[in-house]
Ligand SMILES: Cc1ncc(COP(=O)(O)O)c(C=O)c1O
């Protein structure tokens with residue numbers, strides 16, 4: 001296969017889904033959705049859909065793709081901070097399960113569009129819980145300063161508004177504090193916040209059946225071989241122990257990275273090995289156009305030379321071919337002596353990898369293979 005390309009390990013995906021399924025107990029009122037924004041690959045999505053999971057979408061395109069790969073419309077939630085009228089109409093016409101609504105003007109638009117289509121739709125209100133996920137600032141979403149959701153102090157009035165509108169049916173609350181959260185105990189403050197908000201809703205006599213806690217469970221980028229499967233047990237038990245649920249309530253999860261992150265690898269060919277002024281550069285045929293996470297967030301990805309010629313390790317700056325100084329995958333990384341033509345594997349690239357690729361520098365998008 002022509003490099004650079006993504007390889008998805010469907011066996012590992014299957015094992016990850018098994019582990020996730022086993023971590024949810026029979027009496028847990030838990031419903032898991034796959035946050036499809038993490039990876040659109042057909043075979044990957046089909047395998048997830050075939051296990052009966054729901055999907056979390058943020059655009060008309062994502063909803064269409066979910067329906068094509070086998071997710072059921074009633075198991076799809078439509079989130080997203082700026083839903084378009086076209087996207088809203090499409091979601092309504094397809095009968096998706098719930099809209100996670102980000103603000104009151106959006107609620108009014110959904111009501112209006114549903115009225116025009118002669119439908120009534122389920123809505124949950126995304127509340128900004130002001131809980132710190134202690135993750136990278138660019139993937140933190142649940143703080144007051146972030147653009148997401150309705151402020152807690154406006155929650156009751158927004159629900160009252162929803163109750164008055166004819167074509168929306170208020171079912172509950174939605175939260176998402178951020179992504180790549182490795183310490184699952186950081187979700188405990190979210191549970192406490194939800195408990196406080198539920199007490200407030202009880203006081204107002206507001207009935208809530210749907211609690212969506214978003215996604216965010218992280219993966220081990222440092223050691224994908226040692227920890228190929230995330231801590232689903234720990235993650236679900238924080239919510240099992242932390243949430244005080246009312247009778248009949250269901251807890252929805254929207255996991256992306258944890259489901260697909262470790263099963264993807266970006267393979268790239270070494271074009272040149274260059275001795276620079278003080279250091280050696282490995283110049284790959286993959287750049288940030290293929291995997292943007294390092295350039296965008298300074299993220300760490302484990303890198304292997306799959307065709308080593310010796311076991312001697314040397315420090316290399318691993319860079320791409322894009323005309324930008326930020327096109328760097330690693331600096332001073334200890335790797336086996338490398339030659340032109342070697343194939344590098346950039347690991348843990350299944351989530352937010354191919355989906356964030358671009359054609360900058362008039363490049364092709366990277367290929368994909370799932371097996
Ligand atoms: C609302 C919402 N739900 C779910 C996710 C999926 O997050 P993750 O891939 O961290 O599980 C995201 C992305 O962070 C999101 O914004």
Ligand SMILES: N[C@@H](CCCC[NH3+])C(=O)O
Nearest residue numbers: 037139179180293351352
């Ligand atoms: N794209 C980010 C995660 C953002 C998740 C979407 N809310 C990453 O690669 O880590």
